Amino acid sequence: MNITEGKEALRDLQAKMSAYEHAMTSIFYDGSTVAPKGTAANRGQSLSILSEEQYKLTTGEETVKLLELLDANKAELDDFEKRQVELLIKSIRDMQKIPMEEFVEYQRLLVEADDVWHTAKENSDFALFLPVLEKMFETHIRFAGYIAPEKKPYDYWLGEYEEGLTTEICDKFFGQVRSRLVPLIAKVKNANQVSNDILHGDFAPESQEKLAYYLMETMGLDLDHVGLSTTEHPFTTSLGSHFDERITTHYYTEDFSFSMFSVIHEGGHALYDTGSRDEFAYTVLDGGVSMGIHESQSRFYENILGRSRGFTSFVFPKIQELYPQLKNYTADDFYRAVNRVEPSLIRTEADEVTYCLHVMIRYELEKRVMAGELKVKDLPNEWNRLYKEYLGVDVPNDKLGVLQDSHWSGGNIGYFPSYALGSAYGAQFLKKMKETIDVDALTAKGDFAPINEWNKENIWQYGSFYKPNEILEKVLGEPFDPSVYLDYLEDKVKSVYGV
């Protein structure tokens, strides 16, 4: 095989990998959205076979030889191909170190865990979830040992979601965050609380769905290529390439704001993915590079734009049109309600200020379980203890506690810190963006086009081409600095509470 043939084989390989990914994601997505509830084992059967085929394709001799050839002839590759080869070699080396039966077994575990978690959460039954959760942590520790025996297992997984991230960096980051958030939250506690009555009532899901599509269009999502479905827990996924993106939400009749901000959050993920260069489709460069950068976009749209004074004023008349019972409220009431700071139980419903503490709790628990310092069976007690210590709230049951998130059942151990990091990246992106764009004026008009253009130009178009730290350097031109985010949060508190 010569280099020209090698380049073609590289494209074909990635197209094939994308097709398997598409197939498996489609089966998963179906399972989360519309599948009848007794069908999880059936999906597990097919997914375990498909993942075996995927494993063989990815780690097979033909693939390994191809990548060796290309790696040995790097000089003849263009920059995109170089990065493709780099990413592929990494993932293949990782995968090769996991015995195939264990890889396949893990795919089956993912389906089972998703299924069991749904029932366990519904019934607030941690004991039901315990065996699969133990298996999940145990598998993550074991796989990390295969792939990167020189690292702490948790460091390996942190790096999977954010290249280069370690517990050391996280400890430092969260330490800095905590040192300024704790006094900030104390300040709010002593101020007059704002009302969020406006968010609570009886809100027909049909109107929430209309609002969701309105928000998607306002944000500039291309509805020909981005779909919306409902699931227990909102998420975003690509099917095959960024040409088919799906976001999901959940309508609670008692609070329309949950779905509203979920849609904007997931919409931010979808903007990032669908903003990849078209030529990246069906290659490993397609879609966002890391969960940290991903969350910097989703939480940027959700909070920095979505909960801004400008955007809340812009969108409130539409909300009143859909829910006439809100006619006596003002846009300012709405702005204050969606920015009310209050320690609470559920991460996805938390305000911007206390949010990072929810993440910290998960980070600390994962870190300790992965290090063997905490038993999985003791997670509920520790969860509840930390919620009391950090947030001052009593957790009444595991449904509202340790069972609330889908990340562990979804095999995403090490993901949580990305939410906090991403929030902090986003604030620093905002500062940079404001040097050339009047973000406040644009959101007040619901005009996202120039903002999206800036993000596409600087971040989205590159998909996974640049590493996370390269993106940060390139965009910011200065080191990552969490204090920008903490300044932003203090400003927000001032504008809502006047303290």
Add this chain to the structure above:
Amino acid sequence: MNITEGKEALRDLQAKMSAYEHAMTSIFYDGSTVAPKGTAANRGQSLSILSEEQYKLTTGEETVKLLELLDANKAELDDFEKRQVELLIKSIRDMQKIPMEEFVEYQRLLVEADDVWHTAKENSDFALFLPVLEKMFETHIRFAGYIAPEKKPYDYWLGEYEEGLTTEICDKFFGQVRSRLVPLIAKVKNANQVSNDILHGDFAPESQEKLAYYLMETMGLDLDHVGLSTTEHPFTTSLGSHFDERITTHYYTEDFSFSMFSVIHEGGHALYDTGSRDEFAYTVLDGGVSMGIHESQSRFYENILGRSRGFTSFVFPKIQELYPQLKNYTADDFYRAVNRVEPSLIRTEADEVTYCLHVMIRYELEKRVMAGELKVKDLPNEWNRLYKEYLGVDVPNDKLGVLQDSHWSGGNIGYFPSYALGSAYGAQFLKKMKETIDVDALTAKGDFAPINEWNKENIWQYGSFYKPNEILEKVLGEPFDPSVYLDYLEDKVKSVYGV
């Protein structure tokens, strides 16, 4: 490889084939139900790659050798394995005769055709559909030539849907049907027409959905394993095995009966598929054996049971509960309305009596195009001419004419005759069933359990183990006789029109 290993490899092969089938069906199903409208090409990309993998698996040397080994040692196989080997050898021999590129190209055509047909139907634009429809017929002729050059191309495809079916058999069957239906329809024309006003009005889709689930439960479908979605054109499909079955419907606000009978029809398919023995899952024996037997079940539930006097009386109070505007109608009004005989434009909305003429028109057109006697571009004119000749109706546009069905865009040329044949099988099954079961009394109570048991015992459990003619012989104990069906239709007309 010894026989024991061969048997295990046979199971593994079929499990793998089921997984590919699951993957591709899942992508298709997503495309028909919830995918954003600009994503067809993206699905085509993945499906063409997956079908290439499927092709390689099915026709690969390893598979061929395995089946040769098993075929040479038939004596050591059990009956189920024998039939599996027989079916696999047939499908592999067929597939091997199609060049892989053409097989893959065809998968891509299927996605394109589905997409183009939707738009063409929406805009009543046959010209838009013409190029892909030409390609579809041309491909079917070419593939039949590869696989069975000794047969007429149309005969090959008829046999694909109903083993052993030929144009000769169809011509005879439709001749017999026509000779009694034409005078029957003339009789109705001279009688006093019954009203179907009851079916027309403003029927909220939400209540139609409630009715759909009520019907599914009443029919005895296991909602843990059978899902319901909405699509342009109702269909039924299995995902991976009979453990996950999906039916779809379409809600027209102006007529609730369309969705109602679609659900019962598709529910009949689903009962058949999900009634397969569990041990057949992930083998080629899983699910119904032929489209003729499939339609015998779907149309049995839809018409013979669903439109019976007993069942219409049973279900009408529920319909009145969902649609209080019907409170002044009687169950008898409802019975007569859903059995009103009237030549019309749309096959899926046709009454039982004129239905077979809709099928005949499609049969004749397919037969002539496949024989090169009619050009694809002339289909609209011929369609309209035959509707005038057989049914006496004027087709106002192609949306209500030649573009109405999804079969051609779905690659199902040769399928239509199964609807008529299946209807006739169903009437003969009813006659047999009535020897031991009081069908009328049961449907009047909405008690489907003994009927389902009879069908499961006699038909469903066998999946694809018995050939269609073997099923007929085994169940009926006498030759297939369309006159039973024609007697049934005459009785129905008498009970509704008194003539």
